[in-house]
Amino acid sequence: MGTIKTRPRSSPRELPQISDRMSFVYLERCTVHRDASAITAEDAEGTTHIPSATIGTLLLGPGTRVTHQAMSVLGECGASVVWVGEHGVRYYAQGHGLTRSAALAEAHADRWANRRTRLDTARAMYRLRFPREDPAGLTRRQLLGREGDRLKECYRNEAKRTGVPWHGRHYTPGDFASGDPINQAITAAAQCMYGVAHAVSAAVGCIPALGFVHSGHAHSFILDLADLYKTEVAIPAAFDTVAEDDIDVGSRTRRALRNRIHQDRLLDRCVRDIFGLLLPDTAAAGAETATSLSTDSVKLRTDHDGEVPGGLNHGEDPIW
The missing domain is CATH 1.20.120.920 (CRISPR-associated endonuclease Cas1, C-terminal domain)
Known part of the structure; x- marks a missing residue:
């Protein structure tokens, strides 16, 4: 069996925002696999390619099988995955969020x-x-x-x-x-x-x-x-x-x-x-936060409810 072609994981800035995605895609009685950055749905009628980064929620209906590689790319793209019962929907899993900020x-x-x-x-x-x-x-x-x-x-x-x-x-x-x-x-x-x-x-x-x-x-x-x-x-x-x-x-x-x-x-x-x-206080606060959601930044909280940079040795730092 050949190895699926891989590529570096996309950053949040490279992925379509959730507001630009398809709301959900429903699949049933098929096998969901991966082809590069897309997922594929294979059934008796053939194979359908779906760009994974354009999906908001993937609904997996009865008779579906999904591979590890498919789940991997969906998680990287921040798509949610829902296993669907015969007549109803229940939420069982999700991918990584598009944000890196708390x-x-x-x-x-x-x-x-x-x-x-x-x-x-x-x-x-x-x-x-x-x-x-x-x-x-x-x-x-x-x-x-x-x-x-x-x-x-x-x-x-x-x-x-x-x-x-x-x-x-x-x-x-x-x-x-x-x-x-x-x-x-x-x-x-x-x-x-x-x-x-x-x-x-x-x-x-x-x-x-x-x-x-x-x-x-x-x-x-x-x-x-x-x-x-x-x-x-x-x-x-x-x-x-x-x-x-x-x-x-x-x-x-x-x-x-x-x-x-x-x-x-x-x-x-x-x-x-x-x-x-x-964030109802000001529109500016919401806009500022929205632009910072993709910032991959880890900080440390001080005893006085402030923040200091992470990744540094603070053994002699008096700011605490």
């Missing part, structure tokens, strides 16, 4: 650790979802109550717009087929959005477990982020898919959602929203 992760932790800024961020997320409302002064309980009311209203409005019968949200974990077509479509759309949100979060260096609305789960922030676009993108795509036909709604919903994400440049918007939420 700036956004530290800002994330700072806002989460402070009770006041944590609630402020939750209110800001609500404002992004429902811009016509002002959540200032609302408690967390009031935010959740309003969110539930708006979500029910969204379902009713989409059912009226598309003519799809709606009898409420019903989903049994692990039993995708138990729901009616519209519930299956909503589930498929929501799970795909979780994969996309995780790809963006990992690329810019956020901390998935530190949620501002959700809590206690390793992917709490991912759930927060995906929910920002549920009523505007995911749910309408699901209803539109079922309105056309109720056959094979899972795969058709994924394709419809992928097209909508591309048309709306949702990945670009998601990156902007993350910076606006975690």
Whole structure:
């Protein structure tokens, strides 16, 4: 067996930013391998080459096999990899993020650790979802109550717009087929959005477990982020898919959602929203941090919460 041609690992500046990538690519019943800097999907119909650095999330469906070399190049390019069940999506792995800086992760932790800024961020997320409302002064309980009311209203409005019968949200974990077509479509759309949100979060260096609305789960922030676009993108795509036909709604919903994400440049918007939420004080601060995310710089923290260069011997340094 020949050795796959290798090349030096790309730096973050050489890779397409997450906002410029395809939101996700879904593959099933094929073998995923590597050819130089691309991945290949080989099945009975032939071999398809996919530039690995253009992928945000790779969804591996039933019947897929992936080689070590393929996973290596995907990790180098910062692409997230999700293993997909027969009828649903679960997030199992991710590649390296595109960032080398801890700036956004530290800002994330700072806002989460402070009770006041944590609630402020939750209110800001609500404002992004429902811009016509002002959540200032609302408690967390009031935010959740309003969110539930708006979500029910969204379902009713989409059912009226598309003519799809709606009898409420019903989903049994692990039993995708138990729901009616519209519930299956909503589930498929929501799970795909979780994969996309995780790809963006990992690329810019956020901390998935530190949620501002959700809590206690390793992917709490991912759930927060995906929910920002549920009523505007995911749910309408699901209803539109079922309105056309109720056959094979899972795969058709994924394709419809992928097209909508591309048309709306949702990945670009998601990156902007993350910076606006975690670095809200000034636009300049966000821009400055954005340009420094690819800086491969390791520093040491002092006893006075300052920073000194890493890689040096500080045995006689009085700055500590």
